[in-house]
Amino acid sequence: MTVSAEFTARAMAHRPELLAHCYRMLGSIHDAEDLVQETMLRAWRAADRFDPERAALRTWLYRIATNACLTALEQRGRRALPVDLGGPAETMQTRPVRRPELPWLEPIPDALLGNSADDPATVVAARSGIRLAFVAALQYLPARQRAVLILRDVLAWSAAEVADLLETSPAAVNSALQRARTQLDKAAPMIDQMSESLSPAERAVIDRYVSAFGNSDMDGLSKLLLDDVILEMPPALLWFAGRTQVLEFFTGKANRGSDTWRAIPTAANTQPAVAYYLRDENGVHQAHSIHVLGTTGAAIERITVFLGPDLFPLFGLPLTH
Structure with a gap:
């Protein structure tokens, strides 16, 4: 079978939004990359059976991707953050x-979600409903309810379109959607919609956070944090709640002398983020963690520190600085 270059190019144009879709379903950028690759391979193998009169290419690709995700989820548990697995730490460690x-939830680099050079509709579909707290809340839903809610409330598909994709009835779709919304309201107050780029306030938060952490300025960091700020550090189960606890933990980490830490600002899940490198005994700054910041205006309400170097290549970042 010969697949035309035009078909391949048209299919690949949808890759950013398919990646976001699989990421919402699975909560893992690594798993999402694998499932998008599988989706493209299935599409390539079935290209001669694709009928544009029956369905648009985008709809057909979403059908393949959604079914691939549902199959994958049969063998995988939900992905979580430390706050999902127990109470906050009572003593400092x-x-x-x-x-x-x-199975930890992972962030997704904004660079993989498309840019201004891509089709605007693709960018919107990729960046909608991608905030970390929302994706974490989605993990509480059964797989098919998760798919229904994403397709209906994030991508704005009609009940009939979703029913056709999932091979069920519109009534069943609406019923599943209602149950999913009820469950989601318990885990997240509202669906977190897209922001196409970081706002000036969010960019200022990054600068102030990097400056405060790098200069061991706990007073400056304190002014950035809300009273009920949360700090979590997957894959560590430990997490802290409240400004006092967070500052106490960071005090021991930041006060290590000049040039201990180096930072590269980045973005994940359409949120401000910072990649940190820690100097080792040989004086080399090694990839350490990616801090994803949840903000309210110019204040930080949540800091999710993803420990380890595994995510750095996905962010296009070197392992040493």
């Missing part, structure tokens, strides 16, 4: 115990 064997 300098070395959180890591649990890499647990």
Whole structure:
């Protein structure tokens, strides 16, 4: 079978939004990359059976991707953040115990979600409903309810379109959607919609956060944090709640001397983020963690620190600085 270059190019144009779709379903950028690759391979193999009179290419690709995700989820548990698995730490620990064997939620780099050069509709579909707290809340839903809510409330598909994709009835779709919304309201107050780029206030938060952390300026960091700020550090189960606890933990990490840490501002899940490098005993700054910041205006309400170097290549970042 010969697949035309035009078909391949048209299919690949939808890759950013398909990646976002699989990421919302699975909560893992690594798993999402694998499933998009599988989607494209299935589409390539079935290209001669694609009938544009029956369905648009985009709809056909979403059908393949959604079914691939549903199959994958049959063998996988939900992905979580530390706050989902227990209460906050009551005492300070300098070395959180890591649990890499647990299925942790992962961030998605904004650079993979499309840019201004892409089709605007593709960019909107990729960046809508991608905030970390929303994707974490989605993980509480059964797989098919998750698919229904994403397709209906994030991508704005009609009940009939979703029913056709999932091979069910519009009534069943509406019923599943209602149950999904009820469950989601318990985990997240509202669906977090897209922001095409970081706002000036969010960019200022990054600058102030990097400056405060790099200069061991706990007073400056304190002014950035809300009273009920949360700090979590997957794959460590440990997490902290409240400005006092967070500052106490960071004080021991930031006060290590000049040039201990180096930072590269970035963005994940349409949120401000910072990649940090820690100087080792040889004076080399090694990839350490990516801090994803949840903000309210010019204040930080949540800091999710993804420990380890595994995510750095996906962000296009070097392992040393």
